[in-house]
Amino acid sequence: MEKIRLDEIITAVNAKVLKKGTLKIFDKITTDSRKIEKNSIFFALKGENFNGNEYIGTAITNGAKLCVVDEDVTFDENIDCSIIKVDNSRTALLDFAEYYKSKLSIKVIGVTGSTGKTSTKDIIAAILSEKFKVFKTKGNFNNEIGVPLMIFELDNSYDVAVLEMGMSDFGEIHRLAKAARPDISVITNIGISHIENLGTQDGILKAKMEITDYFNENSVLILNSEDKYLNTVKDRNFRIIRCGVNESSDLKAEGIHLMEECVEFSIRYNDDNCKFKIEAPGEHSVLNGLLGIACSLELGLTFEEMKKGLNNLERTSMRLEFIRKNDITIINDCYNASPQSMKAALNVQKNTNSKRKIAVLGTMLELGQMSFEAHKEVGKYAKEIGIDELLVTGEYSIAYKEGFGDSIRSFESKEKLIKFLNEFIDSEDCILIKASRGMKFEGIVHSINN
CATH class of the missing domain: 3.90.190.20 (Mur ligase, C-terminal domain)
Incomplete structure (x- = not known):
């Protein structure tokens, strides 16, 4: 995390100051009072089974120098810790992430879809790593708490961030996109996960398309053209690249060879032909690979750089x-x-x-x-x-x-x-x-x- 001033944080989250401590510059943040690093920011979040506002004492004892709360809390006036109050700590976390991201000069690739998000994220990050310093979402940090925490792990030493974005209802990806502001977005497919909240697959498509809510004319949406719902997405005021095995695809895989633990395929692009091997099984890995290759073409990699990058593929555990x-x-x-x-x-x-x-x-x-x-x-x-x-x-x-x-x-x-x-x-x-x-x-x- 880059250094950020207390007054910037107060403005970004629209907070009321309850107490000011002596520390005015921060570069660490957490939402877990048990895992506080010295001189860090603690966001007191609430969930079904916890209330972080009740743990600011623990957070301060463990080294927090700024606590962001959304309830009236009691504290010792003699402590050296700033305490600020917001309307909603979860919303404030996203607002702070949005402000922090705006200070960075880094390309962001947002990845969503019903299945294959993590595998696609891993492939994109591996390919790009041959040319760029790449950050990718860790574990399952893909929700309204996880994505901001991933953003706070970024600094200006990175060239590209590949951020996975999950959701279970309308509006969630909209809020994540507002914080992360992806330059390129990838949608893997539209299934029926979370359909109990979203009603229909058309509803799921609508929720996933929220990843483009903050796009401009320079933004790019990369889609799996084998998905019948994604094929209904019409041209917008941004570019769309469709990847698949059908003739209508902008980026098409040919000569697919499926082996036990890997896949091989070729693509043609601008009269060039290149054969790729991905150390991941299944035909879906071909489609995930195409999405990664499309991202890499947008960021100027050569085919040879992409092939070398795929040698760096680190797959997340418990996935095939x-x-x-x-x-x-x-x-x-x-x-x-x-x-x-x-x-x-x-x-x-x-x-x-x-x-x-x-x-x-x-x-x-x-x-x-x-x-x-x-x-x-x-x-x-x-x-x-x-x-x-x-x-x-x-x-x-x-x-x-x-x-x-x-x-x-x-x-x-x-x-x-x-x-x-x-x-x-x-x-x-x-x-x-x-x-x-x-x-x-x-x-x-x-x-x-x-």
Whole structure:
């Protein structure tokens, strides 16, 4: 974080000063009173199960020199710490991030979509790293708290920031875009995640398109042209680049070769032809790669620079992560799940060279009224593409059974599933393990043959 003055912060968040301390310049910020660094800013946020206003004493004891609160708080007048009050600490955090970002000379690439955000972010950052100093969103810091915290990790030593933007309702990406002001935005696809809040996929498209709300005539939107909803996006007062395998794509992949843990494909651009290899499995990795290549073309990289950059690809864990263990292959894809990502993972498993393909699937959350049909559809798809065994647990096991058929194996608990799985698996089996994050299926991964 670059140094910033107290008076700038007060103005940026429209705060009332309750107390002024002696420190007037800051370069560290946190929202966790337990992780305060000396002389840092503490934003007291409120959530369902916590209220940061109650912990300013802890924050000050641990080294905070500025506390931003949104409730009346009591404090010792003798402490050397500034305390300022705002209407809403979460809103103030975003306002402060917007102001801080405005002081930086850095290109921002915003990445959103129903699935594939993190994988695409990783690919974009890897390619660009050959030419630029690149910052990318860490972990799952992609919401209205996480994105501001990522912005505060930026400084003018960076050339490009690749920021992942998630949402569960209307207005969230609008607020993130206001803070981050992306120069280039990428939308991976439109699925049905969070449809319980957004009503329809058209509603999800509308929410995702909020990433362009602060665009100008120099901004660029990069879209997956294989997605039927993204294909309805009309020309605006900014440029649109469409990536895919169909003839209407501005950037098109050809000669696709899918291997167990990587993909190869070629693209033609301005009469040039280049072959790429991405160390990530599945046809969706081709589309994610195209989105990254389109970003790189916009920032002036050559094909050779892009290929070298892809050698730096660092994939986030628990996303189609191949684990070889005791002559079996485990595909750990436990980070999250939706119908689209379930089918993509099943396709990756189908492409493995294994004796039996065993899929261990759990609940896909936040699908609202479409939940039963979505789980049934995934079960049906697993049967159609030749998955040998389907093991399921969770509230939609019956839906999986309606899709897959009577040969499915259902379990009342993860523990019973794990016990059966360890007795059932054999050498040369491939086991896919996938569910929404809340199901914590990584526990199954860790329990195999342990």
